Amino acid sequence: MVAHMSTLASSPSSPSGLAASVRDAVKIFGKGETSVTALQGVDLDLPRGGFTAVMGPSGSGKSTLMHCMAGLDKLTSGSAEIGGDKLETLKDAALTKLRRRKVGFIFQAFNLVQTLTARENIELPLRLDGESPDPKWFDEVVGRLGIADRMDHTPTELSGGQIQRVAVARALVSRPDVIFADEPTGNLDQTSGAEVLALMRAAVDDYGQTIVMVTHDATSAAVADRVLFLFDGKIVDTIEDPSADTVFERIRSLSTGGAN
Amino acid sequence: MLRVAIKGVLARKLRLLLTSIAVVLGVGFVAGAFFLTDSMRDSFDSLFTEASRGIDVHIQSEEYKELVEKQATSAPGTITIDLARVGVPPTVIEQVKDLEGVDQVAGSIFEFGATVLDKQGKPIQNGGAPAFGANWVAEAEDIGALRLVKGKAPKRDEVLLDATVMETGKFQLGDDVRVLTQGGRKVEEFTVSGVVKFGESNNLNGATITVFETSRAQELFDMGDRFSAVEVKADEGINQVELRNRVRATIGDRYDAITGKEFTNEQTESIDNSFLSIIQNVILGFAAVAVFVGAFTIFNTFTILVGQRTREIGLLRAIGASRRQVLGIVVLEALITGIVASTLGIIAGYGIATALREILGAVGFDLPGADFPLRTRTIVASYLVGVIVTLVASVIPAVRASRLSPLEALRANPAHAGRGWKAPAFGTLLLVGGSLLVLRGFQVEDASVSETLSAIGGGFALAIIGIALLSRIFILPVTKVLSPIFAWGTAGKLATGNVLRNRARSATTASALMIGLALAALVLVFQASLEKTVDAEIDRTLGSDITVYNSAALSSGYGYVDQDDLEEIKQVDGVESVASQYYGGASIGSKFDADEAKIITAFDEPVLQEDGAIKLQVVDGEGEPGDGGVLVDEDIAKDQKWKVGDTARFAFSTDQDRKFEVVGIYEPNEFVGAPAIITKEAFDELQAPAVQAPAFTYVSVEDGRSASKVSDAISKDLGTDGAYLKIQDTEALRDTFRDQLAPILGLVFGMLSLSLIIALFGIGNTLALNVFERTREIGLLRAVGATRRQMRRIIRTEAILVALFGAIVGVLVGLAAGWALVTALKDEGFEFAVNAVPLVAVLGLGIIAGLLAAVFPARRAARTDVLQAIATE
């Protein structure tokens, strides 16, 4: 509980009440003729305790945006901030620490270290820091995710849905400022996907966790508080309090009418 | 398909390089071995060509030739050559001289045992190379290789020295020089009258040559008026064979005439069979270790490479490639790798040959020869070894991969394997079979040396492969024990997981190290046991305080104490009594048979009591031979069914034989060093003059005097006159026995360092490939917050765990093998002993090897780009 409180206490270090943000984010891959502009001037604020979904056609820059916001990649220009830290000013060691403490990442696949048990995978970011998780918080997270009885199994002994839930647990246990999830349910069947989404929703509602999630699925996006639409590296639309229908509607209009 | 294979090789340049390193090293050693021996062969060839200069017919007695051959292969002291009997008499020269077609004739003397002492009185010797004495034949200048390059022919009290001895001894023409002759029976003084070269070389491939005036040489070697051989030079235009036949017709068959060409061939053959074959075997031993250890690494590498490509193979199969095609691609890749690596290996062979020559030189084996000739055989052998090893190592994993159904292959997780029961079961089989083979090698009595060695070596190799296969079982418990000690925290836990994730691979990786360390541990156990045995034997059998012997005895096996020096020792203050021991050959029965000759010994004082110089453990009868009696040891008594009171008949090289009464039977005794003891009187009567000189002299000091002080006093009293002698108290004698093992130890440690280097590459290689294989996982770790330093620690810890496992298993295997060896030698009086300190040092060496091996892979892992890793499929 103490660790939990202290992370909560240190969280509102950002005066703006933002968990993360990017300003004028530009990302260009390569140079000269073959260069690809993946992001062209994205402005985005992630308010603390918000659940944001990011949608957009393939190649629109969703993953790139997540990577740059999470400190896994550097912006070509513009600035990115997490919990008050300006990412472009940080060196590798500091960025690593930041990933450990302030960011949680859930990938589409290959989320767990094969040689470690579920428990060890969940504890990994904290252990790498030489700390141990608050046992109450750990039990609560694991209990809510319904994987408490799977803690001593290795990833090979878990189902795809269980693996993703362990990944969610890993992201939650260190209580990061933001959790980035890049198509976390892309590999799952509908039921498992829905469960994982519900758990993420609960983390936002019950613990005030900030989450950004990339998805291709309108129903999944509707779980979020707001949906951003990315097209050609730019945010072209936003829906607040979405429902599956409004999202689906917007996708249709964007793909038929185009962004222009 | 060839295109797919070539592309496959090129797309993985780094991996190709890593695989190749193992092959390159293995092939490098094979090529290096051939380079070295070829180079030595060439040098000997040119030497023999040089030596047979002007020799068209060579005359020698058959018996002499046989005796020389036997002397080279028998225990020192058993074979003495009575040159006055088996040499060629001057009458032969007279007979041949006037034959038609004969240009020049020379009676030549060329014998072992003329050692030059330097100005401090120490023998000048190049390692263990022999010291020859020869005669100068002025009237037959065109015969033989000796060339007078400075000064003039020797008179009776003069000698010619070879250019190397001149230089090492810092001699000038006209200097006095002392020479130990006839195996060191006498020390005599000469004046240096000139310098000889052996053809163009300063010496005879390391051996020294001292050249005397002919009659003086005949005296020194106790050969009457005879010669070692007679050389004939033909007139211009006369055919060697024709002249040989003419000579044969003239001298009859008491002496054997051969052509100069036959003579050269005989010499080449004898050197091939002795010296060269030993050296070649030693180096091929190195090569075998290198290839054997390297094969593990190669095998591992290919397993990993194919494992990584299992998905690719699945894809190929899914789009319609046949099993055979998939297999073909892998085999082709292996072929390309094998050929490229073998080529590099041959180049590396030059470097390895050079290095080996240095290493062998440093441990006392000076090798002749300069250039390294590239022979077809070297090329063929190198490519065969390189390509076959690579193919074998790659085919097993390839077959395994091609057997998978396309879907299995696509789904395969290459990182998990090695938990089946088949490999361990097969390993057990190999271990048991190998051990049995080794045992057999020890037990079969009348097998040839090469049969015994190949049984022991082959058995050892099989057993090692067996253990390597088995070790994947006990890598789990061992790592579980090691982890808390060497792998702390999260990094440690991850490293442990990595080691255990593919146990087969970790175990194979560790095997490379295991073999080297097993070898080292085996030798260390053997050494410790031998030391203990020697100590115990000295305590049991040596009663005197100081032992004096000719230092030549250590290298050439024979050498004597000068009679005058013996007298002087008796006068030294503190010396109570002095006794000397004599050695000669004898065979049981009425006819002397050099093949069956045994050593027979005599003492000039009654020293065999409990408190005498030699403590003889008498099991039956008397403790001194007495008049007309002989003491025999238990072994020979059992062999011959002799009991006290029986008659034992011995024949001697002097063509005499004698019946003795067996008066006592004793336990075999290191210092008696012979199965039979007779009186000094009988010895003098029956043995050749050549051996009637003290081989060992035992000195007892007066009560209350310190042995080391008295031995110092003896050395001081004798001064430079005694410098050719070893004057040793019991402690120093012990050290000498120990030092005799040094060259063998040096060799084994050469092999150890070699296998360490290869093991280092092996571990590094596997780790590096693991890092490639786990790129995604490393990326994930970095993404969830592992620092570069933590990544490095994970890989380093992994290396330490694998290396330690290999080291521990290796040391245990070595201990077990050492115990088995010592137990097998129990009959020789061996006692098992272990010295912990060097064993721990060997373990430490293993850890260091692991740490070194981890440097590159750890750096590579730390540099892994997070995003790229995540993107890698």
Ligand SMILES: Nc1ncnc2c1ncn2[C@@H]1O[C@H](COP(=O)(O)OP(=O)(O)OP(=O)(O)O)[C@@H](O)[C@H]1O
């Ligand atoms: N490392 C890279 N080098 C060059 N171009 C890149 C790289 N990574 C991404 N891109 C390009 O940047 C653009 C955005 O890629 P991004 O992965 O962000 O798309 P996405 O929206 O996540 O697509 P998807 O829905 O298919 O995952 C694409 O055009 C892609 O080709």
Ligand SMILES: [Mg+2]
């Ligand atoms: Mg994406």
